[in-house]
Amino acid sequence: MTVDRAESGDDTESVSVPVVIVGAGPVGVTAALLLARRGVRSVVLERHQDVYPLPRAVATDDEVRRILQAAGIHEEFAAVSRPARGLRLLDARHRVIAEFPRSPHGHHGFPQTSMFDQPELERLLRTALAERPECELRGGAEVTAVRQDDTDGPVHVTYRDEDGRTHRLRADAVLGCDGAGSLTREAVGAAWEDLRFEERWTVVDVRTKARVRCWEGVDQVCDPNRPATFMRIGEDRYRWEFRLPDDTEPDAERLRELVAPWVDIAYDTDFEVVRQARYTFRARVADRWRRGRIFLLGDAAHLTPPFVGQGLCSGLRDAHNLSWKLAAVLQQGADERMLETYERERKPHARHVIRLAVATGWAMTGGQDGAAALRRTAVAAAGRIPGVAGLAARNLSRRLPTGPLVSRGRLGGTHCPQPWTRAADGGLVRLDDVLGDSFAVLTAVPLPPSAHALAEGLGAEVVRVGEVDDGTLADWLRAGHADAVLLRPDRVVLDTVPAGGDRFTGTSAWAPLLCTTRRPAEQPALLPRSTAP
Incomplete structure (x- = not known):
């Protein structure tokens, strides 16, 4: 084509x-x-x-x-980002309906939201x-x-x-x-x-030294008449998003009214609008x-x-x-x-x-139909159920589907956690800095000979868990009923050695994809930058 x-x-x-x-x-x-x-x-x-x-x-x-x-x-x-505490749902009067916290220490070793x-x-x-x-x-x-x-x-x-x-x-x-x-x-x-969502919103980015009432997270106003989103981005940077009833861009007076629940803007207030734009939010996936x-x-x-x-x-x-x-x-x-x-x-x-x-x-902005109030009530009730807030705050690293590069089992297709680990010089480094850019094997037991040979063939770094970290990896393997895992370069579990097993379970499926006799494509050198076409 x-x-x-x-x-x-x-x-x-x-x-x-x-x-x-x-x-x-x-x-x-x-x-x-x-x-x-x-x-x-x-x-x-x-x-x-x-x-x-x-x-x-x-x-x-x-x-x-x-x-x-x-x-x-x-x-x-x-150095240029800041952790966010999570998400709060507010009603039309800006009273908290529910709160979904985000951890400063996520599964991958970083704040869950930045x-x-x-x-x-x-x-x-x-x-x-x-x-x-x-x-x-x-x-x-x-x-x-x-x-x-x-x-x-x-x-x-x-x-x-x-x-x-x-x-x-x-x-x-x-x-x-x-x-x-x-x-x-x-x-x-x-x-x-088309996944059936299309709405016009006004997005306003602001820089100000004024006192802004915020909780260091995201506010979502669940008001069908004026749904809004607010968040602090940086030291003096803030964003508001509003779904307005018409396509008219808010002028200075209108903007002052819209942001009033968070900040009082006097006429001499340092309040710089960095950007104000209308966006159409859509939901689509290419076929x-x-x-x-x-x-x-x-x-x-x-x-x-x-x-x-x-x-x-x-x-x-x-x-x-x-x-x-x-x-x-x-x-x-x-x-x-x-x-x-x-x-x-x-x-x-x-x-x-x-x-x-x-x-x-x-659910949060309520939509414009007759069921909006019911949805907001359901969201508020769910936020008060023990455990629901934690469920909503989970990371979005969803398990990949079983396939040629994802084995079956509890850990297959999931990401391994990334704790701090001890480097060879005794210092603390993140796990991926130890593993490098290629395949890796994490094992809680002496690696079986067949698995060891496979690791050598892939050029995989072999790490004995429990000896390098605080027990996070050993606990993760134990919960997944595995003695060892083979990690892909993107840190997804490709295969496992089950607890008490003596080999990886799915090599017949994925090994032929990685280890072939096909010659790699020749890699031509790039032209010098000064003479590139």
Whole structure:
């Protein structure tokens, strides 16, 4: 299939690159960094020269903080983010209906919810990208065509630079991280599946030194006449979202009225509106995420309302899931069927998160129908039931479905926890910093010979739990009835040695995908940056 949005008679010869990434937002740049850590070179094409300066995404969870750790920027991100206490549901008079706390120490070793400013995150990612010789970012590059003549052949990408010149790249794979209006999605031949949610909201980002009444978490006002969301993002940064009865942008007086429950704005108050915009929140999933070696990630594959703060998170999960598999195929000659597991594993989770956001939107903001009051009453009652608040505060790292790269059993398809562990020099480091970027084995017993040989064959780091941590990993293995687990590079449990067993249980299913005789694709060197087309 060919998608071409600009005709050109230019006969420029195609330049070969391993991976082309369309879009240099957080998803595209994270994918490039994760591939680079595995030695895969990429060219990232972005039509803008610089980071989009206005805030958009503002929340992330502990699993995505772990992905940023894998990308190599978690320490820098910690300096520009702040933990959030959780979610409060308020009635129309701003009385607390229910409270759902979030832990400062989540399963993945980070706060369960962190607030941040997206432009700051993007600058951190681009700084890290510039330090990786495997990556090249080409700004001012508008992609006009993506074509793959057959599913086994290369993908051809055409782009136009700011001088109007046309350039062509020939890639082993293309990652479409180009947003809701994705050209790459057209190249895949994907259509949107509508999950039946569409509302117009006004989003207001503010910087102020004024005293703002907040609890360091998210407020959701469950008022069908004026539903609203409020959160503190940074030291002096705040966001309000309002569903208003008409499309009229609120003027200064109207805005003063809307934010009055949280802050008193005198006429001489330092209250800078950084951005005020109308957005249409939609819920959609692409019906297919791949064609041959063309893949969709992030908003190109799924759109979600913002009510559970998972829009950007879902895109970064896409990048983490796909990057190690693509690297294995391109670098180690792993079986092409590995790439089929990307959509199979990620789409159910994305759909689950979107449906949760839709349900949250209707239950919390009440909707406009006659059942709104009943829904709000049910939510309030549920919040008072012991254990429900904890259930609602669980992380969204849902178990992946059983498949070629996920074995059966209690732990199969789940993420291992990430406690602090003792390094060789006696210092404390996070578990993933010990495990590295490849496969890993965590074991509570001496590893059986067959399992040890398998670990050596995969180049997996072997860690004896209980000797390096505070018992978190041993307790986790015990609860999962396992003596050992084999972790994928994205820290999902691929296989287990059952308690009292002598081998991993599913090697016949997944080993042929990882250990093949297929020759890996040749990795051409990138042109020097100064002479790149």
